[in-house]
Amino acid sequence: MPANVLTDDCSDSDLVAQCLKGDRTCFRYLYQRYQHKVRSTLYQLCGPSLLDDLAQEVFLRVWKGLPKLKHQENFSTWLYRITWNVASDQRQAFAKQHSFDSQLKNQEVMDGIIIKDNTSDLMQLHYEDLVQRGLDQLSFEHRSVLVLHDLEDIPQKEVAQILGLPAGTVKSRVFYARNAVRQFLQKEGVSEL
Amino acid sequence: MNNPSSDQELVKFLNKHRPTLPEAAPDLELKILAAIENNQANLVNQTHREKTRVTASPKSNDRLKISSVSKWAVSSAIAAGLLVLWSAGYRPFETAQLPDEETAKLEAFLVTNWEGVLHDSPQENMTNRSQTDWLTFSPGADSEPPTNK
Numbered sequence: 311m312p313a314n315v316l317t318d319d320c321s322d323s324d325l326v327a328q329c330l331k332g333d334r335t336c337f338r339y340l341y342q343r344y345q346h347k348v349r350s351t352l353y354q355l356c357g358p359s360l361l362d363d364l365a366q367e368v369f370l371r372v373w374k375g376l377p378k379l380k381h382q383e384n385f386s387t388w389l390y391r392i393t394w395n396v397a398s399d400q401r402q403a404f405a406k407q408h409s410f411d412s413q414l415k416n417q418e419v420m421d422g423i424i425i426k427d428n429t430s431d432l433m434q435l436h437y438e439d440l441v442q443r444g445l446d447q448l449s450f451e452h453r454s455v456l457v458l459h460d461l462e463d464i465p466q467k468e469v470a471q472i473l474g475l476p477a478g479t480v481k482s483r484v485f486y487a488r489n490a491v492r493q494f495l496q497k498e499g500v501s502e503l
Numbered sequence: 504m505n506n507p508s509s510d511q512e513l514v515k516f517l518n519k520h521r522p523t524l525p526e527a528a529p530d531l532e533l534k535i536l537a538a539i540e541n542n543q544a545n546l547v548n549q550t551h552r553e554k555t556r557v558t559a560s561p562k563s564n565d566r567l568k569i570s571s572v573s574k575w576a577v578s579s580a581i582a583a584g585l586l587v588l589w590s591a592g593y594r595p596f597e598t599a600q601l602p603d604e605e606t607a608k609l610e611a612f613l614v615t616n617w618e619g620v621l622h623d624s625p626q627e628n629m630t631n632r633s634q635t636d637w638l639t640f641s642p643g644a645d646s647e648p649p650t651n652k
Binding site for chain 1: 509510512513514516517518519520521522523524525527528531532534535536538539540542543
């Protein structure tokens with residue numbers, strides 16, 4: 311397949327097929343297509359620490375795992391699954407190091423806010439902080455469904471496939487997670503919910 | 504049960520105020536591609552090593568075959584050699600056949616010798632007896648019992 315044909319119209323399956331032939335340019339297209347979603351998901355699940363390293367880990371696992379991908383049309387679901395696996399592994403590593411949600415990380419967030427303070431709306435920053443804290447107080451399971459379903463806009467059925475859960479479990483977790491976040495936000499003075 | 508519109512409001516709020524994703528490192532894409540390149544190179548090396556191992560293993564099999572063949576060759580050579588020797592008349596544990604005349608002489612010698620043993624002279628008997636009497640411990644009339652005095 312000539313390189314100029316590889317535009318945004320090219321399907322994931324086609325790109326995967328080319329990757330399987332060893333075409334790294336096609337993998338580059340896949341990276342460019344999905345890197346934002348992958349990094350965003352990782353960021354919501356694991357925070358800013360090691361974000362790029364985790365993204366690299368995801369795409370490396372994707373490259374290694376491509377020959378095992380049976381249904382190439384389900385590439386995005388499979389990619390999210392790998393992303394979630396990497397995030398989950400990282401959460402466990404964080405838990406071992408007792409460093410996740412540590413003072414250092416909070417300081418990094420605060421530093422980010424302070425740096426951006428001059429250029430961004432203060433209320434927006436306040437709400438961002440609230441949303442971040444609202445997500446942080448959820449368990450990883452509930453946070454995962456909320457991030458994938460509500461923030462990444464993935465249908466419940468697909469979320470169930472990604473997490474390897476029954477659809478009913480995903481539905482109930484979404485319900486619980488939303489309630490928990492809503493209560494947190496309302497407690498923090500957000501009245502518009 | 505929450506109101507669906509309330510849920511929509513919440514989701515809208517979360518999306519509007521979700522924490523801003525930090526910019527990726529400028530060289531992230533290159534790093535990932537380099538990592539893939541390294542991985543590919545490692546895979547090639549690994550495949551090469553496996554192939555080398557695969558091609559080396561028949562040699563060892565050959566070695567095994569050769570050694571088993573040589574074992575068979577040695578054992579069958581030994582068997583064949585023994586067969587040849589046997590058929591050629593080599594009898595390692597068979598006594599030699601003497602001519603009849605020699606056999607007759609040997610028999611006569613043995614008989615004479617044997618009779619000599621059976622009919623010893625009295626002198627010879629006495630000599631022999633004196634040599635073996637001490638074994639019988641029978642005190643004779645001419646001997647006195649030993650005393651401590």
